[in-house]
Amino acid sequence: MAHDLIALIAHYGLFVVFINVLAEQAGVPVPAVPTLVVAGALAAGDRLPLPGVLLAALAASLISDTGWYLAGRRFGGGVMRTLCRISLSPDSCVKQSELRFQRWRGRMLLVAKFVPGLSTVAPPLVGAMGLRPGAFLLLDGVGSLLWAGAAVGVGYVFAPQIDRVIDAIEQAGVVALQGLAFLLVLYIAVKWWQRHRLLVSLRMARISVEELNDAIAAGRNPVVVDVRSSAARLLDGRAIPGALLADLEGVHLALADVPRDRELVIYCSCPNEVSAAKAASLLMSLGYRNVRPLQGGLEAWQEAGYPVATLPAEHSGAHDRVA
Known part of the structure; x- marks a missing residue:
């Protein structure tokens, strides 16, 4: 044989x-x-x-x-x-x-x-x-x-x-x-x-794209955080309008001035929202009380027909905010 x-x-x-x-x-x-x-x-x-x-x-x-x-x-x-x-x-x-x-x-x-x-x-x-x-x-x-x-x-x-x-x-x-x-x-x-x-280990409540859109429309103004890597943002230059760009490892630094009771929505582009869930777990361990990953991430947001912004090349790094 x-x-x-x-x-x-x-x-x-x-x-x-x-x-x-x-x-x-x-x-x-x-x-x-x-x-x-x-x-x-x-x-x-x-x-x-x-x-x-x-x-x-x-x-x-x-x-x-x-x-x-x-x-x-x-x-x-x-x-x-x-x-x-x-x-x-x-x-x-x-x-x-x-x-x-x-x-x-x-x-x-x-x-x-x-x-x-x-x-x-x-x-x-x-x-x-x-x-x-x-x-x-x-x-x-x-x-x-x-x-x-x-x-x-x-x-x-x-x-x-x-x-x-x-x-x-x-x-x-x-x-x-x-x-x-x-x-x-x-x-x-x-x-x-x-x-x-x-x-x-990352099991937690998610927020759907419909719920996030409703929250924005209702004026609750949740802080939306994009924790994709710089390389991922180069791959896909779209982002949710108004999102804060942050590195996964430094997301707590990007949110240092945000009150602990502020509503936070974290999104990424990886399967099962793993990066977003990791960021949410880190933030909750630091005292943030209302943090949820976005179910389906950026892809689900766009597929639902909600608006997206295009990132300029110079805004692919962390701690910038999407226009």
Whole structure:
């Protein structure tokens, strides 16, 4: 069974490498690293050309990544949010990707393929953020070559040992498959439990977009706070009119002059309003008595047809107020 993989790669060669890498980078859950490792081992035995393996992997990565990059440029942050909704950690996917971009900018492409959950998200993110095509192709090409080279290199250097491991897996047969299946189920269960614990810890009353609109129309003048990251505001330059822009970590500083009994509504753009709920929890711990996250966030507000303002580029930072 395991040797079938070697036979398949040896027979169809670079085509298998190309298709596997293309599919994985497109988001299909078919890991390409085992194929690249085996291809490296075959290259060590002169059964596949080493430069050809690397070029096939590089071409497949660039084709798939360029498609996501163009989708990001065309459709903006919506593409990334769609990808994150189908991830095992949707509550942190968008936020973590935005923070990595905020820190590394386009250089994140150099390491994206080594970071679980970031490989497919990075190209549309940098596209939505406006990274130039030339810079994208250079950085993504180098990152793809580093990733493929690492996997192929492992196979090339440890070719004899890899063959023994494959033999051991084949001899274990059903037991090995059951073990791998158990580890996969365990991983999914752990991720689900982590997410469940996070959502339980942030369980609190939300305010709907209709209730917020009614409160504004009735003259209650709630303080609306946007706790999206600077990168998220660059991705989506819309905001609720009159909202105060604040960093999640410094939201209490932005509200230092606001009375503790003032009505506060916090919104973000992440799934399950996680950032808004975290900000609300922090503010309540500091004595603010009337704080609620906005259910559905900015997206729900706009979908309901309520007015939005466009952020000028210079107002993407914190402690500004939207006109």
